Amino acid sequence: MMRKNWWKWLGVALVVYGLLAGLLIPLKPNLVSVSARTATLGETITLDVVGYNTSFGADAGAVKAWLSAGEGLSLAASAVEVLDDRRAKLTFTLPPFLPDLSLDKLTLPIIVSSPADGAFVDPLGITVRQETPAANEAAARAPWQSTALAKGDLSATPRITFPYRGHLAETIRNIFFHVSLWFAMMFVFIAAVVYAIKYLRRSGKRSDELPDVVSRRDRADYWSVAFTSVGMLYGVLGLLTGAVWARYTWGSFWSWDIKQFTTLIALLIYAGYFVLRASFPDGEQRARLGAAYNIFAFACLIPLIYILPRLSGNSLHPGAAGNPGFGGEDLDSTMRMVFYPIIFGWTLFGFWLAGLRYRLRLLSGE
Incomplete structure (x- = not known):
């Protein structure tokens, strides 16, 4: 069992490691x-x-x-x-x-x-x-x-610390939760759109499988729905953690910053995916239109989250208007030891959740 599910336990371990290290390692004096x-x-x-x-x-x-x-x-x-x-x-x-x-x-x-x-x-x-x-x-x-500084005048930091940024202080830890969730959300949405494309490619092929067996085409639709559901969960969590961060750094939960606004639009577009599927009683029609809409939603996601905010000159977010999002002022080598593993952990955990959602769909027979 461990050999088969090692990646699930790895995902959980990395998330727990990221949560504990992100919260317990002190900031540099x-x-x-x-x-x-x-x-x-x-x-x-x-x-x-x-x-x-x-x-x-x-x-x-x-x-x-x-x-x-x-x-x-x-x-x-x-x-x-x-x-x-x-x-x-x-x-x-x-x-x-x-x-x-x-x-x-x-x-x-x-x-x-x-x-x-x-x-x-x-x-x-x-x-x-x-x-x-x-x-x-x-x-x-x-x-x-x-009296200039000479070699040996400065003492090395005696313990592992995260950098202190005056405008962020302790809220810099939210990088491990807010930003990492967005990265994991992107990987999950990529998986969703890949299965949507698989469904459309298989929809025109004749199936030789038994009538009472779920076809490979339908399994692709089930997986696409499962990954989109997890991606929406991560997106909502990313939006909420971002709002909390904004409250402590910008003064309010919602500032109508360009990236907040475009991210909300992107998630509303993905919410329309579930509304669209619920509007068609016919399973095949629902799956086909849902797959096409999933591709459209992903095509909107990239420019809304990564391109338009960078073109804007008035965003408060790092990474906009030529401000590098992950330079030495935002993410040092110590933080990278936590940041990259927790992204990988959230991604593996998201795939695990998608697998559970997929199996529930199979058991329900819907």
Whole structure:
């Protein structure tokens, strides 16, 4: 039995692995608050920082910080005072000039490193303005080069973590559920349309099978219906998880974003497949029209979900208007270790559900 059903158990195992890892692996430490965000060149400034998932207190004397001005240019904190695991004070004595004479202002990301948390970067950092540039570029760069980061200054992250993205925070975990369900839905719908094509190809052939035996043509129709049902289930779950994600990142469950809108249209088109089948009492006519409609629905799915949102210039979704959906800012190597397996798991699980739906159809004799 295990040899025959190994892929089902693999699917379940991958889904469980994805759920547990996606929920339990912590996010990488970072800063959620920095006060203040602006500074004046030539002054000494103390930044009050609040960390997320940080353990400043574990290595209070080993916490280091820098302001980065570019490759090979950074300013080390003159003092780091740890208040507790999440709060610290970073003191910097800013040079009188920026290292780039052509700039009138520059955002300096904050780099923090400690053995307990590893190294992390707050890209927002602080912003400084330069009213009058230095007369000599070498003199302007010297203070930034003297305390620049050197090899060995940064500590490695001591544990497996997911990346921290300020605009997503903990909701980044929804990639494993919302996005993976959409990918699995596509594979299931592909299987559905393949069986729809098989039905139409076999509909014109004479069957030599016994009258009381389900023909190969009808089995193709049963499979097509089963896969379409599971695809609709995944689509609805993807829409719901997306709405929850939108509530925490965009402020409302439904924003009429172009991708939300086109996805809803695509699922309504597939819902019409079941309405169409229910409208014809004749089994053969129902199956033939249903197969043709399934091909039409799949042809609409691709442009509605993947093409039109990318052509739009006002979508909030990653992947639209030239914004890469799965770049380093969205999915790092650690997340890929969970993301790709759970897509495979949802797909195998969906095929298992389709098999159950198919066998129920055979038993019902409809």
